Each structure stands twice: as structure tokens, then as C-alpha cells.
Amino acid sequence: MSEAPKFDSNDLTPPDDEDPDALALSALLSSRVCHDLINPVGALSSGLEVLDDPAMEGAMREAAMDLVRSGAKKAIALLSYARLAYGAAGGFGAQISLEDAQKALVDLFAITKADLDWGIGAGLAAKEKVKVLMVLAYAAADCVPRGGLVSIEGDIDNFTITATGKKLLLNDDLVRALGGDANEITPKLTPAFIASRLVETAGGAIKVERTEEEVIFRAAFGS
Numbered sequence: 001m002s003e004a005p006k007f008d009s010n011d012l013t014p015p016d017d018e019d020p021d022a023l024a025l026s027a028l029l030s031s032r033v034c035h036d037l038i039n040p041v042g043a044l045s046s047g048l049e050v051l052d053d054p055a056m057e058g059a060m061r062e063a064a065m066d067l068v069r070s071g072a073k074k075a076i077a078l079l080s081y082a083r084l085a086y087g088a089a090g091g092f093g094a095q096i097s098l099e100d101a102q103k104a105l106v107d108l109f110a111i112t113k114a115d116l117d118w119g120i121g122a123g124l125a126a127k128e129k130v131k132v133l134m135v136l137a138y139a140a141a142d143c144v145p146r147g148g149l150v151s152i153e154g155d156i157d158n159f160t161i162t163a164t165g166k167k168l169l170l171n172d173d174l175v176r177a178l179g180g181d182a183n184e185i186t187p188k189l190t191p192a193f194i195a196s197r198l199v200e201t202a203g204g205a206i207k208v209e210r211t212e213e214e215v216i217f218r219a220a221f222g223s
Contacts, residue, residue, distance in 0.1 A: 019182045025194065029086055031187035036078045043071030077107040084127075085134040086191065095124040098156065105137055113147040114140070114165070125156040128198045129221060135195040136161050136206070136217045139178075143169050143215045161217040170210045178206045178217075195219075 020028065047067035050056050056064065081104045084096060102118050109116040120133070133156065140150040140163040148165020177185065177192035180200060185193055199206050203222020208215070 020185060020193075025190060028185065028187045028190040029194070032190055033078075033082050033086065035187060036082070037075060040071040040074035040078065043067050044075065047071060074111045077104075077111050080104045081108045081134065081138070085131050085138070094127050096127040096130040098122055098125055098130065101130050101134055105134060108138065109141060109150070112141045114144050114150050114163070115148070117149060117151040119151065119153040120156060120159060128202065129156045132195045132198050132206075132219055133159060133161075135191045136178075136219060139174060139192060140215065140217060142171075142174075145169060158220045159218075161219075163215045163217075164213060168210070168213075168215055170208070170215050175208050178208055 044067075047064040050060060050064035051068070084101055084104050098120055099122055102120070105116055105118070116137070133152070137150060137152060140161045143163040144150070144165030144167070146165060146167045148163060148168075151162045151164075153160050153162070173184070173186075173189055174192055176183070177189040178196050180193070180196040182193055196206055199219055199221060204220045207218045207220075209218070210216075
């Protein structure tokens with residue numbers, strides 16, 4: 001029997017002159033979620049295997065419990081984030097609570113090296129705008145891999161997210177994806193590309209700036 005072909009998300013990358021269709025974007029986004037979850041779920045599995053072994057006692061069992069707790073915390077944070085940032089929460093045209101978005105980001109940042117300073121007001125907002133905010137906030141956390149501060153200021157129609165830290169990283173491919181460039185798009189960049197499309201559809205734009213001290217993401221939606 002011939003071996004089944006292996007799935008490769010790179011096979012879904014569109015030609016240079018085409019944007020990915022809905023099916024390709026769905027597959028790429030699913031791959032992104034799976035990539036984020038594989039490590040914490042793997043940690044859960046490893047911890048449970050140790051706990052299932054009756055010979056494991058004392059420090060080994062406590063270490064396994066720590067692994068389970070850590071894996072569960074990360075998996076829940078990532079799933080809660082993905083539900084709001086990537087999912088169809090509330091249905092078409094629905095609004096999302098900014099308090100829910102803030103809580104999801106607070107929990108997400110608890111498993112990153114960055115701290116979050118939330119400066120957006122409370123209330124309900126169009127879910128498309130909330131998704132863009134959440135995607136840019138997560139991208140900002142990636143810009144300070146050794147720790148730092150991510151500040152969100154403004155209102156949901158026109159906000160600025162600033163990342164400051166000891167070491168700043170800004171991926172050129174991320175900037176292109178936020179500008180709506182789908183060339184060589186990968187699962188990791190798919191949320192950024194979708195965010196660019198959401199802002200563009202609303203008549204706005206995303207701008208990214210880099211200085212020696214900070215990385216700034218600005219999102220402005222049209223009227």
C-alpha cells in the first residue's frame with residue numbers, strides 16, 4: 001500500500017499574484033492554533049503519564065503536577081485568546097465585550113515574557129475591531145522576546161500599541177502581512193494578514209513603526 005501524502009501547510013501558500021481563498025486561510029489559521037497548542041498539550045500528556053506510574057513518588061510526582069498545571073494554564077490561555085481573536089464569537093455582525101478581550105489578553109500575557117498595560121475603555125465593540133486589537137497585541141508581545149511592556153492606548157476605532165523592552169524584534173514578513181501582502185504567507189503570519197483585510201474593509205489602515213527604543217502598531221478604522 002502506498003504511503004499517504006503528508007500534509008504541508010506550505011502547499012496552501014498562494015501564487016505571488018493571488019490572495020489566499022477562504023479555504024486556504026481557514027487551513028492556515030487552524031495550523032497556527034495547532035502550533036500554539038502542541039507544546040502545552042504535550043506537557044499535559046507528559047505530566048499525566050508520570051502521574052499514572054505508581055512507582056513515581058515525592059519530588060517526581062510534584063514535578064509532574066507542576067507540568068500539568070503549567071500546560072493547562074497555557075492551553076486555556078491560548079484557547080481563550082483564539083476563541084475571540086480567530087473564532088466566530090457572537091456570530092456575524094456581533095459585538096464583543098472589551099472586558100472579555102482584556103481578560104483574554106491578560107491571561108495570554110501571563111504566559112509570555114511581556115507585561116500588558118491596557119488603556120482601552122470598557123463596553124461593547126464590533127468584533128472585527130476587537131480581533132485586530134488582539135492580533136496586534138499578540139504581535140507586539142513577540143517583539144519583546146526577552147521581556148518588556150506592551151501598552152495599548154486610544155479607543156477601539158483608533159488605537160496605538162507600543163512595545164518596549166531590552167531587545168526589540170520586528171519581523172519584516174510580519175510588516176508585509178499587516179500591509180496586506182500574502183506572498184509566502186505562513187500559519188504564523190495568517191492572523192496579521194486577516195487583520196489587514198479587516199481594517200482595509202472598514203476603510204482604515206495599519207501602520208508599523210520601529211525606533212531604537214520601541215515598536216509601534218497603529219490601527220485606524222474608517223467611519
